[in-house]
Amino acid sequence: MKVFFWCFLLGVMHVTGGNAQKMLDLEDVISGGKNFRNYIPENRLYEFLPKTDSLLLYKTDGIYYVDDKLVESPFIKKEKINKILEINNIDSIKSLRNVKLIDSNLLWIKNPAEVVVMDVRQEKVTGVIKLPGGIKFLSFNEISKKVVYSKGGDLYVLGLNGMPLLIEKADKPGIVLGETVHRNEFGIDKGIFWAPNGESVAFYRKDESMVSDYPLVDVSARVAELEEIKYPMAGMKSHHVTVGVFNIVTGERVYLKTGEPDDKYLTNLSWTPDAKYIAVAELNRAQDHMQYKLYNSASGDLQRTLFEERSATWVEPENPAEFLPGSNSKFLWQSERSGYNHLYLYDLKKGLLRQITAGNWVVTKLLGFDKKGSCAFVEATKEGVMERHLYNVSLKTGKMHKISEEPGMHSFVLSENGNKLVDNFSSLKVPRIIKLHNLNEQSSEELFKAKNPFENIDYGEIKLGTLKSADGITDLNYRLILPQGFDKNKKYPVVVYVYGGPHAQLVQNSWMGAARYWQIYMAQKGYICFTMDNRGTPNRGCEFEKVIHRHLGECEAADQMEGVRFLKSLPYVDESRIGVHGWSFGGFMTINLMEKYPDIFKVGVSGGPVIDWKYYEIMYGERYMDLPQENLEGYNNSNLNLRVGNLEGRLLVIHGAIDPTVVWQHSLTFIEQCIKMRKQVDYFVYPKHEHNVRGVDRVHLMEKVTRYFEDFL
Structure with missing residues (x-):
């Protein structure tokens, strides 16, 4: 069960020392x-310009550069975006929530009716993808400037100013294409996986026709209406999942030959950087045996089983492989095989090279690498489970260097080059502080400090x-x-x-x-x-x-x-x-x-x-x-x-x-x-x-x- 526990945030005022204060309801x-x-506590959204160390700040009225002296200047204002959209007879945006930078010039904008690619420097729309109504699970690719979406159960790809191309049709009831599978367990949060070159797309195909229907009742209708969902209960039949691969250039579609049993779990999909292969973690229904397999993306053929993991309790892979910069074969894998979640360095041909991190603590997140791929940046509980801190770890020696300083729970945004880092943290009595770390100079500056909302x-x-x-x-x-x-x-x-x-x-x-x-x-x-x-x-x-x-x-x-x-x-x-x-x-x-x-x-x-x-x-x-x-x-x-x-x-x-x-x-x-x-x-x-x-x-x-x-x- 994905965790659906409450996150109710409440505050309080009361009477103390004879001075009446407002009691909040x-x-x-x-x-x-x-x-x-x-x-x-007030928050601010900082990101790095793709492929650079330039810091950006998203505000309600626009996107701003933040220079080395922490001075903010407009990158593009929401007002300017809407003027450009208006010139092209495109609906304006109300917020920057669905605006994303592709590179230093281009951004894409998701509207209900279209996806827009806009050139910021030239202040013009360079392409529009007109979306049909009733679509689900839209996935935009920045390289090909195309989207994949499902509509009426069928899966399509659509490019700039083009016509939809059918990837696959849901040919019978119970077929689901391009959506999440396995009820979002094993770290699964999407069903569409673009190749690094943007020329192919992998997708989940779920057959749940054998799964029991479960009735939900809509009482808002004049006569209550029945809505049936597929709900696989423990010990009963589970849905069957396969992975399709569609080549957008050739129009060819293949399926990975994952074989039987049909009710196993397929998760942690990773394309190799050269787009030749797809790695998949295959888990048996008992969830005590995982095989990490490599498939040819063009033919669907199994190349080899890279490694296996077994447990007397369960194996729960939740993170796909992360390939090192500039390498088509070396990758980091997260595993609990030692009793704690740690990083392991693998090569597609040579197998396990070495364990990178070790100890009675867990890696909670792998953020990325430096530009050379000689070290990784990891979030971990090394200081204790009550806190999260960031470490630079050498992939050669495993030596770790702690970057975050103040006690507390830290979360991070790393630039693609691995040179700069935004550190957002709080602690028991600290509402929020955001800092910018220059990793090369081993220096940091405070970007923002939130006021105490209970001051x-x-x-x-x-x-x-x-x-x-x-x-x-x-x-x-x-x-x-x-x-x-x-x-x-x-x-x-x-x-x-x-x-x-x-x-x-x-x-x-x-x-x-x-x-x-x-x-x-x-x-x-x-x-x-x-x-x-x-x-x-x-x-x-x-x-x-x-x-x-x-x-x-x-x-x-x-x-x-x-x-x-x-x-x-x-x-x-x-x-x-x-x-x-x-x-x-x-x-x-x-x-x-x-x-x-x-x-x-x-x-x-x-x-x-x-x-x-x-x-x-x-x-x-x-x-x-x-x-x-x-x-x-x-x-x-x-x-x-x-x-x-x-x-x-x-x-x-x-x-x-x-x-x-x-x-x-x-x-x-x-x-x-x-x-x-x-x-x-x-x-x-x-x-x-x-x-x-x-x-x-x-x-x-x-x-x-x-x-x-x-x-x-």
Whole structure:
């Protein structure tokens, strides 16, 4: 399951020292609220001009150069773009969101009706791609100046001032072309892959005709209408994926000869720089054996298997190969084979050359290389999982040099030449600072410092700390938010916010400790708010993450109870008033905790919960639990329907009626079981929402959640 946990940003004012300050409400502090953006630290979008070290700043009114003295001057203003468009009878743009620089002269503009290529220096439109209505998954290629898109299930390529050319027709129901596959697992976020020379395009073809139809109901129609989606549940039939390659110059189409079994996973597609080959990570359905294979892009023939990886738990490739500058054969591969995600240098013919990074920490991102390809730039947890820093690592010796300096969570933009770097970071008490690093001179300058949106606003103290997991050995990170006006001699109720599943780290040394502002809002109301990352969460290595295999919800709950024991040890915690709230995997954890420890949790609010893992999707569910027929005990132990009789606390369950991720069936079967067991629970449905309640309705949702704790905790 891709992580769909909430990111609610909330702020708070309260009374302190006898001076009344404004108390913010949910409209101010919930995403979708009227004044929400007032409390997000200001950000700025910096990018580098393609193939240069020239820094650009995107503002609402245009794109600006930033020179070596950090002086800003217009590159092109939005007003000028719209004047050029108007001359050519093309609709104006409202923002620069769909404007992208191709090189120092050209930019492309995506409008609903066309893609426009504009020459900035000559101030003229050099080409237009007129788009038909109803297209999906548009992908523009900067070299060929063409787009590939799907329409009515069929896949087309279209160039400047040209006519659409059919790549392939969806010849039967259930065929999907050019879209993401495998439900976006394994790092998949697109279905169209352009060759480096722009002459060919690879694409996913998904056949889901064998996958069970799943009904979603649209209640907005006069008579409710049925919409069927394909939903492959654990242990049932999975869709079949193949990779097509279309040569735009010759019009020829081939398919990579990936062979059987049909239900394996194909991911991490990479073209070689010379466009002769395509590398694909092929993973068996059990997800414990990965083969990295090289195919001829012209014929589709398998050239060789480059290497294999096996695991007693799972293998989860999420990053395609990155070829070194100037090389058609050498590439970096990310792997957890050592127990931690690290970089390995390979050659297409010679195989593994050497491991580049090593240690009890993980590489979280490979940003790129220097111009010569002698070193790589990596984001990693080398300073600890609570932070991210950037390192320059020699591909010859593996020697690393730390570039980012200040403690905190850093994110980076690297120039293509690897000479300059934009560093955007925050920490517990630092809202945001953006710096420009000159890597050759080993110097840095501050580009921007955000004001504290909570300046002169008193809010509860946020503490970051560690405690031992249920195994008595492993350190777990937690965030504790004390109420405003905290009095150590009083007793306070606690709301535990939980996720606890894969691919979600909730506690970080970033602005406000990465807290959802709703937690700070609750602290304003007099609650202690607590969050902890248990074993099974990411960025701590395989031993930490994979302890959950075949037993979802067991060690996670045991670890969370260590957090509760810590809370109960605090003299100012009212241990009779502990509540818990989470969404998605956190919704599962909320009910799981209330069933396992009914004497601990007085109130719970569970949103979009997985109730029975056999109802969840194949790609995520089988990775962590194996097939239901292979792990009956594990599925039964994690089935919340089988433990309904343990419920004692007050529970509210919330679900989106058209949720395509955790389908409505989960919570409906749970409610049915509660009825059978004579257990009273509260239930609320959002009829027109999917897995998350988004937009303005989110304020309604969080008011519902807040009121529930106010009423019953």
